[in-house]
Amino acid sequence: MVCFPFKAENAQVFLKNIKEALAHPRVGEVLGVGYEKNNCFEEIEAKLSGVERKGKKIHLMVQKRWGKKRPGKGDGMNTALDYFVNHTSFDRIHFYDADIVTFSRQWIEKGEKRLEEDYQVVRFFFPKVSTDGMITWNITRCGLAYNWPHTILPLIEQPLGGELILKREMAERLIKDPWVMNYSDWGIDTAYALAFAKYQAPLYEAYIQEGKLHKLYGRLSDLYTMLVECFVVIKESSAMPINTESTLYKKDTVEKIPSSIQEKTAFDVKETIPLLTVNWTEEEMELLNFFPSKIKEGMRSCRNNLDLHFMGPQAWYEVYEVLLEKFDQNKKAWRDLLFRLWIARVLNHTFYYASKGYEYTMKSLEDMVGYFVQRRLKEG
Ligand code: GDX
Ligand code: MG
Numbered sequence: 001m002v003c004f005p006f007k008a009e010n011a012q013v014f015l016k017n018i019k020e021a022l023a024h025p026r027v028g029e030v031l032g033v034g035y036e037k038n039n040c041f042e043e044i045e046a047k048l049s050g051v052e053r054k055g056k057k058i059h060l061m062v063q064k065r066w067g068k069k070r071p072g073k074g075d076g077m078n079t080a081l082d083y084f085v086n087h088t089s090f091d092r093i094h095f096y097d098a099d100i101v102t103f104s105r106q107w108i109e110k111g112e113k114r115l116e117e118d119y120q121v122v123r124f125f126f127p128k129v130s131t132d133g134m135i136t137w138n139i140t141r142c143g144l145a146y147n148w149p150h151t152i153l154p155l156i157e158q159p160l161g162g163e164l165i166l167k168r169e170m171a172e173r174l175i176k177d178p179w180v181m182n183y184s185d186w187g188i189d190t191a192y193a194l195a196f197a198k199y200q201a202p203l204y205e206a207y208i209q210e211g212k213l214h215k216l217y218g219r220l221s222d223l224y225t226m227l228v229e230c231f232v233v234i235k236e237s238s239a240m241p242i243n244t245e246s247t248l249y250k251k252d253t254v255e256k257i258p259s260s261i262q263e264k265t266a267f268d269v270k271e272t273i274p275l276l277t278v279n280w281t282e283e284e285m286e287l288l289n290f291f292p293s294k295i296k297e298g299m300r301s302c303r304n305n306l307d308l309h310f311m312g313p314q315a316w317y318e319v320y321e322v323l324l325e326k327f328d329q330n331k332k333a334w335r336d337l338l339f340r341l342w343i344a345r346v347l348n349h350t351f352y353y354a355s356k357g358y359e360y361t362m363k364s365l366e367d368m369v370g371y372f373v374q375r376r377l378k379e380g
Contacts, residue, residue, distance in 0.1 A: 001090040002027050002108070005063075005076035005162070006098035007035040009215070011043045014098045018058060019051040021096075024105040026112055028090055029057040031083060032098070033076045037062055059083075067184025070229070073162075074188030078181050081171045093171055097162045101213040110206050111165045118248060119204040121196050122165040125157035126212040127257045130354050130361040132266035134346045135223060135230050136160050137365045140190055142320055143234035145372035149380065151244040153197050154373050157205055157251065160189045160230065163212070170201055186226045187233035194233075197242045205251035211261060219271045220346065224339055231338060232329050262358040269350060276343045277303050283333035284340070290326050292318050299344065311341075311348040313368035317375060319345075 002021040006014060014032075021030050034041040041060065048058055065071060066078040077095065084093045092115060096103055111122040136158060145154035153159070166174075174180050174195060183191040196203060217223060280303060288296045295318060298310030311319075319341055328334045353364045 001029045001031060001084055001088060001092070002094045002096065003031040003033060003077075003080040003084070004096055004098040005033050005073055005080065006040065006044075007073075007076075008038060008040045009098045011040060011047065013101055014040075014044060015047055015051050017096065017098060017100065017103045018048075019053075020103055020105050021094075021108065022051065022053040022056050022058070024108045027056065027094075027108065029059060029088065031080055032058070032060045033063050033080045033083075034060065035063060035072075035076065065184070067182045069183055069185040069187060070225075072185040072188075072229075074184040074186070074191070077188050077192075078175070078184070081175050085168070085171050085175055091168045092165055093168075094165045095162060097212075097214060099215045100163075102210050104210075107163070107208055110208070114204040114206060115165060115167060117204070118202050120167045120170050120201040122204045122206055123156070123158065123161060124163040124206050124208055124212075125161060125251070126208050127254070127261045128211075129261055129264040129266045130358055131346075131350050132264075133158070134220075134266075134342070134349070135227055137368070138316065138342060138345050138349075139227060139230050140234065141369045142316065142372050143231070143324075144193075145369045146317075146320055146324065146376055147234065147238050147240075148197070148242050149373040149376040151197060151242050152203070152247060152249045153193070153242065153244070154369055155249070155251075156193060156203075159193045162189060164192070170196065170199070173199055183233060186229040190230060190233045191237075194237055194240060194242070197244055197247070198240065200244060200247045202248035204249075207252035207254055209255060209258070211258065217267055219275070220267050220343060221275055224335075227339060227342055228329065228335050231323070231327070235324055235327060235329075238324060257358065265350070265354075269347070272343060272347065273306065276340055276347065277306065281333060281336070283331075284337045287326075287333055287337050290322050292322075295319055295341075299340070302344065308344055308348040308351060311344040312352075313364065313371060316345050316368065317372055320372075 018030050021027050045060055063076040063079040066075050114122045140159050177195055180191045180195050288299055294310055354361045
């Protein structure tokens with residue numbers, strides 16, 4: 001079974017993806033789990049007859065309320081797991097975002113092949129623009145490295161990726177795990193990744209060279225909610241014991257990155273700068289006192305003078321440490337400050353690394369995660 005969680009997507013793109021999934025001989029059913037019965041839902045429903053295929057089922061449903069966090073993509077994915085386990089007898093469930101323009105049945109083929117081996121979970125990864133994936137790198141991968149440096153978690157390429165396949169047994173475990181089902185928001189992808197590691201599920205990461213082209217962001221403020229929710233799941237799970245010493249884990253080796261990807265910038269830099277420099281509150285200023293003086297001074301002075309050299313990968317470690325200890329998601333000033341600190345890191349990366357070529361930039365990100373791992377192992 002193939003599931004597309006969706007909220008409000010371009011119907012043509014989504015319908016093409018449904019058609020593509022149905023065309024794979026192994027796929028018996030496509031499930032679309034919508035956020036609500038909105039215009040997109042109705043448009044898809046009305047046009048389904050145009051993509052139907054004999055002998056295969058298409059099922060559209062609205063997500064149910066499973067978690068206690070903001071109702072979001074997590075409720076959508078958990079609704080799909082419940083439907084898959086309790087209302088079908090398929091042995092694998094695939095998840096793909098509905099807005100992917102480059103989706104093809106070869107992705108299904110590639111993942112299915114690995115599940116014939118001993119793997120229980122397949123995650124997909126893609127070549128990325130060097131200024132993209134800034135939540136993945138700076139929040140999730142750094143957080144996984146900080147909390148679980150001795151496991152496979154810091155090695156996972158795209159732990160937030162919405163493209164993955166699970167065997168039935170894994171889906172059954174997830175829906176019986178109240179900790180996982182509680183993440184109804186953007187925290188869900190991290191929650192699944194942590195749960196798989198906790199279950200020691202054999203994992204394969206499959207590389208898709210064509211890349212995942214999808215709806216783009218404008219200003220980084222579009223990512224505010226995702227940033228906060230992705231950090232919160234890391235913070236809340238800090239004490240979770242995970243041991244992957246004997247877990248089977250492999251990933252594809254990456255061939256050459258297409259040059260079209262090497263040259264892009266993922267967001268609008270000019271529009272982003274004010275998010276860091278204007279509208280500071282007294283409360284945010286106060287919270288800066290928790291941070292080492294270099295960070296505190298750097299953040300304070302960047303309102304007038306945009307010098308972000310202080311927020312390199314190693315300084316980010318010091319920031320992360322304080323955030324894990326002090327961050328309070330119920331306080332707006334903390335959420336706003338987290339966002340600004342992250343913007344400072346993203347712009348440091350964009351100004352001082354991304355300008356020096358693709359390979360150099362990507363290596364600086366890998367090195368940052370490696371630094372988190374090494375430092376934690378040393379101090380641990
Ligand atoms: N049912 C449901 N409910 N679907 C949703 C909801 C929701 O509340 N919100 C978003 N979706 C769908 C959306 O329509 C799309 O198909 C998919 O979820 C991903 O959302 P999108 O807005 O395209 O997110 P984005 O920024 O492309 O994020 C994806 O990549 C992130 C990452 O790799 O960094 C998405 O897979 C995230 O889960 C992932 O964290
Ligand atoms: Mg998208």
